[in-house]
Amino acid sequence: MELNERQEQILEIVKESGPITGEQIAEKLSLTRATLRPDLAILTMSGFLDARPRVGYYYTGKTGGQLFNERMKKLTVKEFQSIPVVVNESASVYDAICTMFLEDVGTLFVVNKQAHLVGILSRKDLLRASMGKQDLESVPISIIMTRMPNVTTCKPSDSMLEVANKLINKQIDGLPVVREVEDNGTVNHEVIGRLTKTNVTKAFVYIANDDIHT
Ligand code: ADP
Numbered sequence: 001m002e003l004n005e006r007q008e009q010i011l012e013i014v015k016e017s018g019p020i021t022g023e024q025i026a027e028k029l030s031l032t033r034a035t036l037r038p039d040l041a042i043l044t045m046s047g048f049l050d051a052r053p054r055v056g057y058y059y060t061g062k063t064g065g066q067l068f069n070e071r072m073k074k075l076t077v078k079e080f081q082s083i084p085v086v087v088n089e090s091a092s093v094y095d096a097i098c099t100m101f102l103e104d105v106g107t108l109f110v111v112n113k114q115a116h117l118v119g120i121l122s123r124k125d126l127l128r129a130s131m132g133k134q135d136l137e138s139v140p141i142s143i144i145m146t147r148m149p150n151v152t153t154c155k156p157s158d159s160m161l162e163v164a165n166k167l168i169n170k171q172i173d174g175l176p177v178v179r180e181v182e183d184n185g186t187v188n189h190e191v192i193g194r195l196t197k198t199n200v201t202k203a204f205v206y207i208a209n210d211d212i213h214t
Contacts, residue, residue, distance in 0.1 A: 003048075007039050011059070014049055018058040025057065047071075068207060069161065075203050077163055078156035081177050081193035086111045089118050093129045093144065094136040096121055107174040109191045110145050116188040117153070117176055119145035153178045154195055160203045163195055173197055 003011065006029070013025050022040055026033045040057065043049040047067045049057045062070075085103040087096050089110050096108055100123065110119035121141055129144045130136060154163050154175045163175065177193030 003043075004039075006036075007043055010036070010039055010043060011048060014057050015059045018049075019052065019056040020058075021056040071207050072161040072164075072203065073159045075160040075206070076156065077154055077158045077160065077177055077193070077195055080160060080199040080203050081156070081195050082199060084109055084176060084191045084194040086115075086191055087121070087141065088113070089140070089142045089145075091141050092137045093126060093139045093141055096141050097126050097130070097136070100126065105194070107194070107196065109176045109194070110141060111191060114183075114188070115190060116181070117148060117151065117178060117191050118142070119147040120151045120176065121145045122173065148189075151176065153189060155179075156193065160200060164200045167197060167200065 009029060010025055013028055014020055022033050022036060026036050029036070040049070044051055044057070047060060047062055047070060050060050051057050085099065085105045086109045087099055089112050100106070100108060106123050108121040109117060110121060112118045119142065121144070125144050125146070129139060152166055152170050152172065152175055154166065154177055156177055166175065167173070174194060174196035176191045177195055178189040179192050181188050181190050
């Protein structure tokens, strides 16, 4: 986030003279305490400054990177997830290609009759399957998909930072957001959302544009 000129001045004063009260900062800037209130609120909410009752404001010393990291950790999957697009495991490669185009997504989640997650299909999985001479309508997706338990998933309560790390480490574009359901002692996964690199980019832009007023 970008600080305005007055916020930069306040930051300098607190760095030099903190802990310092709001009243004293206002005096140094020849302004009233009330005028400074919104700027002080922004500086404390964004983590640059901290305040203790009867002591005053002090500089936290946190770098922009540390503050970004803290805010990214607080954002959760459920705030940014998109609607999932699923296909049944009995669908053909041809059907899956059509769905991918019609739904305008890069990753399809494959489910069984019970609507439990059984696999995942990416654009390249479908391209690879299309390179041979097979009839795409007769090739079932279940033989080309990446299947459970090898599918990396996430939960609505996971942090966006955690998910971003998974996407990078596994070199994948998206993850199904799942809820665990237990059937006769076996744990299955219901797909309730989709979290892709686009959602991570949106979270990044959200933090960058967030002026704390909202
Ligand atoms: P693309 O193949 O279009 O570059 P990805 O990088 O997402 O897209 O997929 C690469 C491979 O990883 C594919 O074979 C795909 O099936 C698999 N894959 C994609 N997402 C996941 C996931 N969440 N968990 C496990 N494997 C995945």
